[in-house]
Amino acid sequence: xxxxxxxxxxxxxxxxxxxxxxxxxxxxxxxxxxxxxxxxxxxxxxxxxxxxxxxxxxxxxxxxxxxxxxxxxxxxxxxxxxxxxxxxxxxxxxxxxxxxxxxxxxxxxxxxxxxxxxxxxxxxxxxxxxxxxxxxxxxxxxxxxxxxxxxxxxxxxxxxxxxxxxxxxxxxxxxxxxxxxxxxxxxxxxxxxxxxxxxxxxxxxxxxxxxxxxxxxxxxxxxxxxxxxxxxxxxxxxxxxxxxxxxxxxxxxxxxxxxxxxxxxxxxxxxxxxxxxxxxxxxxxxxxxxxxxxxxxxxxxxxxxxxxxxxxxxxxxxxxxxxxxxxxxxxxxxxxxxxxxxxxxxxx
Ligand code: NAD
Numbered sequence: 439x440x441x442x443x444x445x446x447x448x449x450x451x452x453x454x455x456x457x458x459x460x461x462x463x464x465x466x467x468x469x470x471x472x473x474x475x476x477x478x479x480x481x482x483x484x485x486x487x488x489x490x491x492x493x494x495x496x497x498x499x500x501x502x503x504x505x506x507x508x509x510x511x512x513x514x515x516x517x518x519x520x521x522x523x524x525x526x527x528x529x530x531x532x533x534x535x536x537x538x539x540x541x542x543x544x545x546x547x548x549x550x551x552x553x554x555x556x557x558x559x560x561x562x563x564x565x566x567x568x569x570x571x572x573x574x575x576x577x578x579x580x581x582x583x584x585x586x587x588x589x590x591x592x593x594x595x596x597x598x599x600x601x602x603x604x605x606x607x608x609x610x611x612x613x614x615x616x617x618x619x620x621x622x623x624x625x626x627x628x629x630x631x632x633x634x635x636x637x638x639x640x641x642x643x644x645x646x647x648x649x650x651x652x653x654x655x656x657x658x659x660x661x662x663x664x665x666x667x668x669x670x671x672x673x674x675x676x677x678x679x680x681x682x683x684x685x686x687x688x689x690x691x692x693x694x695x696x697x698x699x700x701x702x703x704x705x706x707x708x709x710x711x712x713x714x715x716x717x718x719x720x721x722x723x724x725x726x727x728x729x730x731x732x733x734x735x736x737x738x739x740x741x742x743x744x745x746x747x748x749x750x751x752x753x754x755x756x757x758x759x760x761x762x763x764x765x766x767x768x769x770x771x772x773x774x775x776x777x778x779x780x781x782x783x784x785x786x
Contacts, residue, residue, distance in 0.1 A: 441463075443476050444504035445507070445509075446482075446510065448510040449513055450711025451511065452711055454721050454774050458723035458727060458779075459723060459726040459727045459729065459730040460476070463734075479500055481530075482531075482533050483521045491528060492531075492536070493536045502540075502702075510706065510707070511710050512530045512533060513530040515713040539580055541702065543696035548576075550574075553686075555755040558767075559687030575668045575679045577670055578671045580672075658682060658685065659681070662685055679692075688763040690722025690723075690761065690764065694706055694708045697736060703737045705729040705737075706729055719773040722762075723761075723774050727781055731744040746785050746786055749784075750782075750786075751781055754777070754781050759777065761777055
């Protein structure tokens with residue numbers, strides 16, 4: 439199969455971690471008889487430096503012509519980077535919001551998995567994490583507070599969970615339909631609840647439980663194993679997925695996929711551009727490599743190939759190799775490039 443992949447290396451550690459994900463993809467292509475056809479796309483600060491804006495319409499058109507987009511991360515240090523002297527609509531992050539809207543990427547999937555090998559990096563007590571956990575945070579991505587068109591529509595004073603009500607029924611219906619294929623689903627606004635409960639009737643095999651966002655934040659550290667899927671709106675998903683990333687040990691381990699109604703998706707690590715460690719060769723590329731695995735699975739239906747990447751990551755961790763963010767006593771510390779090479783070498 440020819441894999442037509444748009445590549446946004448982005449800013450900060452972006453180019454370093456994407457290069458390693460491409461190394462692994464190239465190895466998968468070699469082992470399984472595919473070809474990778476990459477189109478380099480500029481977004482964020484890298485695009486501002488060349489075009490004066492964080493995302494051009496031409497880049498959007500080029501992204502649309504690909505089957506999927508693999509992205510590093512965008513943005514810089516808000517205190518020192520000249521990008522943040524620009525008006526908000528011209529800053530790096532505006533490119534991210536624009537591409538999500540333009541490609542209609544309304545469903546964001548963030549798996550949060552505690553690997554057995556990384557238990558030591560988890561800040562929670564051992565009795566809480568015993569047996570590990572494996573959850574999916576499914577977040578609505580093109581509405582809510584970040585896109586405030588309907589911001590004040592039905593706000594009634596109490597900001598509990600999804601009470602911002604910046605969604606219409608249709609928006610919630612599409613995310614609920616995508617989300618309801620696992621056990622627990624969380625939500626709280628009256629509109630959100632109404633639509634999710636309605637949609638859930640079509641999926642009797644799925645248990646739906648409503649939970650307020652403040653309780654959910656608490657439960658995530660008290661008993662993360664109780665969750666299979668957390669379905670929530672944009673801003674709460676953003677915050678809860680960062681919390682989930684912390685309990686897995688490092689944000690450098692967490693992949694994500696942003697999907698629309700077709701097979702098209704944008705795949706990126708959950709973390710940002712980490713300007714504090716950019717250029718040092720120490721960033722963890724695993725989240726980006728696992729995002730590439732999600733891309734093979736969701737956009738190209740290549741399950742075996744995706745499995746091979748996930749197995750290679752587990753093997754390298756089992757063999758004791760760690761980047762600095764997940765380093766613990768008795769393990770071997772390696773850099774970004776070496777981690778990518780070891781994972782590529784373990785693709786079977
Ligand atoms: P961040 O995720 O970049 O960094 C938070 C901490 O996690 C830092 O200490 C960083 O060193 C560490 N970290 C992140 N990724 C890592 C990795 N792969 N390996 C090892 N350590 C890693 O968050 P931030 O500092 O709040 O944001 C920095 C920039 O990233 C900002 O400009 C922000 O807007 C941008 N950002 C971009 C995205 C995106 O592109 N989707 C997402 C979040 C933040």
